[in-house]
Amino acid sequence: MAKGSKAKSSKAYSAGSAVAAIGAAAVAKKVLTTSWRSATGKNPPANPADPDVDLWEAVAWAAASGTLIAIARMFAARKAAEYYARSTGHLPGELQKDGQSAAAAPAPSH
Numbered sequence: 001m002a003k004g005s006k007a008k009s010s011k012a013y014s015a016g017s018a019v020a021a022i023g024a025a026a027v028a029k030k031v032l033t034t035s036w037r038s039a040t041g042k043n044p045p046a047n048p049a050d051p052d053v054d055l056w057e058a059v060a061w062a063a064a065s066g067t068l069i070a071i072a073r074m075f076a077a078r079k080a081a082e083y084y085a086r087s088t089g090h091l092p093g094e095l096q097k098d099g100q101s102a103a104a105a106p107a108p109s110h
Helices: 003-040 055-088
Strands: none
């Protein structure tokens, strides 16, 4: 693959991955909001930092929404990477092996 073509496909991956992550986050938030309403009988806090929101409610919403949205975005990014790899035969440059192997890691210094 030519260098220019590789750069274009990597940009396409970046754009596709971003769109997938945004879509996944929107779906996750919709599911979470619906679940919150079912569980509590009220809307989730619009601004958890507002002192008028009960602390337990603010913490629960922040933890649940942050976790679910991050997981949905991660799954979407992984699916985008799998699609890219199937289409091109290799991972995009930003996902090439990054030396996270424990065997390759330098020993901690004391």
